[in-house]
Amino acid sequence: MKDVTEIKGGITAPAGFLAGTIFCGVKESNTSKEDMALICSEVPAAAAGTFTTNKVKAAPVLVSMAHLRMGGKAGHVRAILANSGNANACTGPQGLESARRMCRAAAGSLGQSMRVKPREILVCSTGRIGVQLPIAKMEAAIAKLPPKLGKFSKRAAQAIMTSDSFPKEIAVQCQLGGKAVRIGGIAKGAGMIDPNMATMLSFITTDAAIAKADLQKALRASVAHSFNRITVDGDMSTNDTVLALANGRAGNKPLAWGSPQFAIFQQALDHVTASLARMIVLDGEGVSRFIDLHLTGARTEREARLAARAIANSMLVKCAWFGGDPNWGRIVDAIGYSGARIREERISIAYNGLPAVQGGMAAPTPVAKLRAIAHKKEFTISVDLGLGTGTHRIWTTDLTTKYVEFNMGE
Amino acid sequence: MKDVTEIKGGITAPAGFLAGTIFCGVKESNTSKEDMALICSEVPAAAAGTFTTNKVKAAPVLVSMAHLRMGGKAGHVRAILANSGNANACTGPQGLESARRMCRAAAGSLGQSMRVKPREILVCSTGRIGVQLPIAKMEAAIAKLPPKLGKFSKRAAQAIMTSDSFPKEIAVQCQLGGKAVRIGGIAKGAGMIDPNMATMLSFITTDAAIAKADLQKALRASVAHSFNRITVDGDMSTNDTVLALANGRAGNKPLAWGSPQFAIFQQALDHVTASLARMIVLDGEGVSRFIDLHLTGARTEREARLAARAIANSMLVKCAWFGGDPNWGRIVDAIGYSGARIREERISIAYNGLPAVQGGMAAPTPVAKLRAIAHKKEFTISVDLGLGTGTHRIWTTDLTTKYVEFNMGE
Numbered sequence: 001m002k003d004v005t006e007i008k009g010g011i012t013a014p015a016g017f018l019a020g021t022i023f024c025g026v027k028e029s030n031t032s033k034e035d036m037a038l039i040c041s042e043v044p045a046a047a048a049g050t051f052t053t054n055k056v057k058a059a060p061v062l063v064s065m066a067h068l069r070m071g072g073k074a075g076h077v078r079a080i081l082a083n084s085g086n087a088n089a090c091t092g093p094q095g096l097e098s099a100r101r102m103c104r105a106a107a108g109s110l111g112q113s114m115r116v117k118p119r120e121i122l123v124c125s126t127g128r129i130g131v132q133l134p135i136a137k138m139e140a141a142i143a144k145l146p147p148k149l150g151k152f153s154k155r156a157a158q159a160i161m162t163s164d165s166f167p168k169e170i171a172v173q174c175q176l177g178g179k180a181v182r183i184g185g186i187a188k189g190a191g192m193i194d195p196n197m198a199t200m201l202s203f204i205t206t207d208a209a210i211a212k213a214d215l216q217k218a219l220r221a222s223v224a225h226s227f228n229r230i231t232v233d234g235d236m237s238t239n240d241t242v243l244a245l246a247n248g249r250a251g252n253k254p255l256a257w258g259s260p261q262f263a264i265f266q267q268a269l270d271h272v273t274a275s276l277a278r279m280i281v282l283d284g285e286g287v288s289r290f291i292d293l294h295l296t297g298a299r300t301e302r303e304a305r306l307a308a309r310a311i312a313n314s315m316l317v318k319c320a321w322f323g324g325d326p327n328w329g330r331i332v333d334a335i336g337y338s339g340a341r342i343r344e345e346r347i348s349i350a351y352n353g354l355p356a357v358q359g360g361m362a363a364p365t366p367v368a369k370l371r372a373i374a375h376k377k378e379f380t381i382s383v384d385l386g387l388g389t390g391t392h393r394i395w396t397t398d399l400t401t402k403y404v405e406f407n408m409g410e
Numbered sequence: 411m412k413d414v415t416e417i418k419g420g421i422t423a424p425a426g427f428l429a430g431t432i433f434c435g436v437k438e439s440n441t442s443k444e445d446m447a448l449i450c451s452e453v454p455a456a457a458a459g460t461f462t463t464n465k466v467k468a469a470p471v472l473v474s475m476a477h478l479r480m481g482g483k484a485g486h487v488r489a490i491l492a493n494s495g496n497a498n499a500c501t502g503p504q505g506l507e508s509a510r511r512m513c514r515a516a517a518g519s520l521g522q523s524m525r526v527k528p529r530e531i532l533v534c535s536t537g538r539i540g541v542q543l544p545i546a547k548m549e550a551a552i553a554k555l556p557p558k559l560g561k562f563s564k565r566a567a568q569a570i571m572t573s574d575s576f577p578k579e580i581a582v583q584c585q586l587g588g589k590a591v592r593i594g595g596i597a598k599g600a601g602m603i604d605p606n607m608a609t610m611l612s613f614i615t616t617d618a619a620i621a622k623a624d625l626q627k628a629l630r631a632s633v634a635h636s637f638n639r640i641t642v643d644g645d646m647s648t649n650d651t652v653l654a655l656a657n658g659r660a661g662n663k664p665l666a667w668g669s670p671q672f673a674i675f676q677q678a679l680d681h682v683t684a685s686l687a688r689m690i691v692l693d694g695e696g697v698s699r700f701i702d703l704h705l706t707g708a709r710t711e712r713e714a715r716l717a718a719r720a721i722a723n724s725m726l727v728k729c730a731w732f733g734g735d736p737n738w739g740r741i742v743d744a745i746g747y748s749g750a751r752i753r754e755e756r757i758s759i760a761y762n763g764l765p766a767v768q769g770g771m772a773a774p775t776p777v778a779k780l781r782a783i784a785h786k787k788e789f790t791i792s793v794d795l796g797l798g799t800g801t802h803r804i805w806t807t808d809l810t811t812k813y814v815e816f817n818m819g820e
Binding site for chain 1: 463464465466467497499500501502538539540541646647648725726729730732733735738739740742743745746747751752754755767769770771772809810811813814815816817818
C-alpha cells in the first residue's frame with residue numbers, strides 16, 4: 001500500500017471530473033432529497049462496467065451495456081447519469097425508452113458546451129421496481145443540471161442513496177511514471193428501498209490514461225475481489241452496476257497491461273473498490289456485525305465459493321451471529337448442504353484464530369472465549385475443509401430483527 | 411379422498427403398534443419433559459426410510475441407514491427409538507458408538523418379551539449438535555421403557571418435540587381388498603432447538619402387508635410431495651429422517667406394486683405425510699403466514715424447482731410476506747437469479763388467482779386488492795414462467811422478527 005495514498009475529493013478528485021446533483025421528485029412521496037446525479041468528464045473518457053448477472057435486468061442496465069459496447073469515438077463516454085427513487089425495472093419497452101430518453105436529455109443538456117451523443121452517456125437507476133419513471137419531470141431537471149456541475153462528489157454520493165445511512169466515497173492517489181494519478185469512487189449500498197429492491201451501484205473515475213480494454217480487465221479483476229465478495233442477504237438485484245471512467249488527464253504514458261505500473265494502478269483501484277464494498281456491508285440494513293469469512297481447503301475454487309456462500313447466506317447462521325452465539329453446528333450444517341465435497345472429520349473452524357472445531361468435532365476452547373469473540377462488532381471466521389487448495393473469502397453480516405422490520409414493507 | 415378417512419390414534423392406530431415414552435434428562439437443563447420415545451411393532455415389520463441429503467450426517471442417521479440395509483430376517487425391523495435434546499451430530503466415533511448402544515439397549519430391553527436384535531432397531535436423535543450423549547443415563551432409561559408401551563401416540567409425539575408448539579400426529583384408514591388398513595404418523599417440526607439445529611423427524615406406522623421394497627418406493631414418492639416440498643429457512647439439518655414400518659397385521663393380501671389397491675394405499679400414505687408436513691410449516695418458528703407456491707411454465711422440472719426454491723428462500727421475499735406486502739418485484743428478482751432460464755416478458759404472477767404481474771410488468775389489479783390477500787394468514791402465489799411444462803409446488807412461510815429472536819441463541 002506504500003504506493004497508494006488516500007486523498008480527499010471522492011469521485012471528483014481525479015482531474016477533469018465534475019459532479020452535479022438535482023431534485024427531480026422521482027418518487028411520489030413528498031421528500032425533497034436530491035435524487036439525481038450527473039458525473040461528467042471534461043474530455044471523452046475510456047469506460048468499463050460490470051453489471052448484475054440477474055437474468056432480469058433493469059432498462060438502464062440494458063442501455064448502459066449497449067452504450068459501453070458502442071460508446072462514442074474509440075468507444076469513449078462522457079458522463080454517468082443516475083437517479084434514485086425508481087429502479088426502472090420490469091417496465092417493458094416504455095422503460096427502455098425512458099432510459100434512452102434520460103441519455104438523450106443528458107447529451108442534449110451537456111451538448112450546449114460540448115458535443116455529446118446519447119450513446120456517450122451511461123445511465124443507472126435504483127429504487128422501486130415495476131413503476132414507470134416520471135420521465136418528463138426528469139428531462140426538465142436534467143436540462144438544469146450542467147450549471148450545477150462542480151467538485152461535488154459527496155452530493156453525488158448522497159443523491160444515489162436510498163436506504164443508506166451515510167454517503168460512501170473514497171479517493172486515492174498513486175505515482176505512475178512520475179505522474180500523479182488519482183482514482184475516486186462513490187457507491188450506494190445493498191440496502192432496501194421502501195418497499196422494494198436492494199441495489200448496489202458504484203461509480204469510479206480516474207485521470208489515468210488507460211485503454212478501454214485494459215480498464216475493463218482491471219475493473220473486472222477488482223470487482224471480483226470486492227463487490228462480488230460481499231453478501232448481506234444473498235439477493236442479487238436487477239440493477240447492480242459498477243462503472244469506471246478514465247479520462248487520461250493525469251498525463252501518464254498509457255498503462256501497458258502486465259507492466260509494473262499497471263500493477264500499481266490495479267492496487268490503487270482495488271483499494272477503492274474494497275473500501276467501498278466494506279462501507280456497503282457495514283451500512284447494510286440493521287446490520288450489527290461484520291464477518292470476514294475465510295474458506296480454505298476446498299477441493300476446487302468453485303466448491304470453496306459454494307461452501308462460503310452457504311454459510312454466509314444461512315438464515316440460521318446469521319441469526320446466531322446476531323445473538324453473539326458462536327454456533328458452529330449451524331456452520332457445519334451449512335457446509336454439509338452447500339454442494340461442496342467434504343469429509344466431516346477434516347473440517348476445522350476458528351473464530352479470530354481460536355479453534356471452535358477440530359476434526360469435525362468440538363475443539364477444547366472454552367465456549368466463553370468463543371462467545372466473547374462472537375459478541376464483537378467485527379470478527380473473522382476461518383473454515384478449513386482440509387481437502388484441497390480451493391479458497392474463497394467473503395464479507396457478510398448477521399440477520400437482525402431490524403433487518404426484518406426494515407424489509408417488511410408497509 | 412373418498413377411499414381414505416381420518417381416524418384417531420396417531421401412530422398407534424394401526425394394529426400391533428405400541429409407543430412408550432420416558433424422561434432421561436438428555437439435556438443438562440433441569441426440564442422434566444419426557445425426552446425419549448420407543449415405537450414398537452408386536453411382530454417384525456417391513457421398514458423404509460428417507461434421510462437428510464446433508465453431507466454431514468448425524469451418527470443415528472448413519473446407524474439407521476445401515477440397519478435399514480441389513481435389518482433382521484427378511485430385512486425386518488422391530489422398533490424406532492428416538493430422543494430429543496441432543497442430536498448426536500458432529501460427535502465422531504464416540505457418537506456412532508452411542509447410537510449403536512441405544513440400539514443394543516432397546517433390543518435388550520425388548521428382548522425380555524421377544525427376540526430382538528440391535529440391527530432391528532432404528533434410531534433417531536434431535537437437539538444440540540456437537541455434544542456427546544449421556545449414554546449411560548439413557549441406557550438406564552431404555553431398560554425401563556418396555557412396561558410403558560401402550561397406545562400412547564400423542565406422548566411419543568410430545569417426547570420428540572423440541573421447539574414445536576404442539577404435538578403432530580394423524581391417522582387414516584382405508585379399505586384394501588375388504589380389509590381395513592390403517593396408517594398413522596407423528597412428526598416434529600423444522601423448528602430450532604436452543605441454541606442449535608433444526609431437525610425434521612417423522613415416523614409412520616401401518617398395519618398393511620407390503621413388501622419392504624414397495625414400502626420404500628411408496629415412502630419415497632410420498633416424501634417427495636410432502637416433506638421435501640416444505641421449506642422454512644432453506645437450511646437442511648444433519649438429522650432429518652422419515653421412517654415407515656409396516657407389520658401386515660391388517661391381514662390384507664400383500665399389496666402389489668402398480669395395482670389399484672396400491673394406488674389407494676399410496677393416496678392414504680400421501681394424506682398422512684402431507685398433513686404432517688403442513689403441520690410442520692404452520693408450526694415453524696415465529697411463522698405468521700403460510701404460502702402455497704405454484705411454479706409453472708419452466709423449461710424443465712429442475713428449473714421449476716430452482717425458481718420456486720429461490721423465491722421461497724429469499725429473505726427479502728419472506729420479509730415482504732411478513733409485512734403483508736405483495737411485493738412482486740422481489741419475486742421477479744429471485745426468479746432472475748435462481749438459475750432458471752426465463753424471458754422476463756413471459757413472466758406472470760398471481761396472488762390467490764388475482765394477477766399481479768402479466769408479461770413481466772405490473773398487472774392492472776389494484777394494489778389494495780393484492781395487499782388484502784397478502785395480509786391473510788394463508789394464501790397461494792402462482793408464478794408462470796411461460797416457457798415450458800416444468801412445474802414445482804412448495805409450501806413455505808414468511809420471515810419474522812420472532813424467527814430471528816427465536817434463533818439468535820443466548
